[in-house]
Amino acid sequence: MPLGTQWLGTIGKAPQFMMELYDEVAESNGTEKITKALEGNIVRSFQGQSSGSYHFFNLTSFGQDERVIKAEFRWFRHMQPFVGRHHFYKVDLYEVLDNRAKPWRGNFLCSRLVPVYTNGWEVFNITQMVTKWILDSGTNNGILIVTALPSGNWLEANTQVDGQSDKKNAYLVIYSDDGRKQFQNPPFYKGTLNSHPFHESIESFVTSTERRRRSVRSLTSTCQRRNLFVDFTKIGWSGWIISPRGYNAYSCVGSCPFPLGEGLRATNHATVRSIMNALKLSQEAGKPCCVPDVLYPISLLYFDDEENVVLKQYDDMVAGSCGCH
Known part of the structure; x- marks a missing residue:
């Protein structure tokens, strides 16, 4: 969003990890910290649309002149206390190839074991897939999370927090660079007249x-x-x-x-x-x-027109x- 554009919607709440990222790279007044942890000069978090284990993210607000540096799928796992004697369960991540097909068709991306009795964010690197989506929006059919016991039997993952559905348990985060000049040390005028x-x-x-x-x-x-x-x-x-x-x-x-x-x-x-x-x-x-x-430059944390939260460095x-x- 260029400066000067006014976003007239009702301001929402930024994800905690975006707030923490802002605090990591910028002072309270927006000026950059000496230790720069930001990759590129733009970070976008897409909340997307979720239906059970299926998650779709609209990426139309991503600038065509930007270069994807890294893309992450962040999924919040909740305690799964009703899985018998198991201490771990398996999380499989798929790229949905055709969301109209029954049964669905998916491209397996990765898998990991996570503890049963703890909460926390799981972060999956999906840079290659998101880059493909941006180059060809027709390939973007979303992501599917499949949870299963180590034996292979599918598990209906618990998505309840204090008895209520957690609608913000998945985000797509894209680190990118739009090629603008970066800040350099102040010039010193030598050899003047x-x-x-x-x-x-x-x-x-x-x-x-x-x-x-x-x-x-x-x-x-x-x-x-x-x-x-x-x-x-x-x-x-x-x-x-x-x-x-x-x-x-x-x-x-x-x-x-x-x-x-x-x-x-x-x-x-x-x-x-x-x-x-x-x-x-x-x-x-x-x-x-x-x-x-x-x-x-300073860094701004803001909502774009699609209500995505963006961290961007403005020169x-x-x-x-x-x-x-």
């Missing part, structure tokens, strides 16, 4: 101008970074953004007076333009402006530093 012989040729002009403008500069604020807190509730985005509730985007304000000192992080282009403006050599050579020269959301450009 301040150390170029061209600068020496106008040194006397700079010195005299600096003397005349020193008193004026003290009255005005030079280019610097200031706080700019964005409250998602106030701009009408709280209906779809789960976390963070807001963040400090910062803003760049102030003047870029001639001559541009090193503390103003001026580019070569800004230095030349500043000189031409001061010498009145061109009407088009306006004064440099105070703008962000380093931008940081260029925070002004890391300011300079004269």
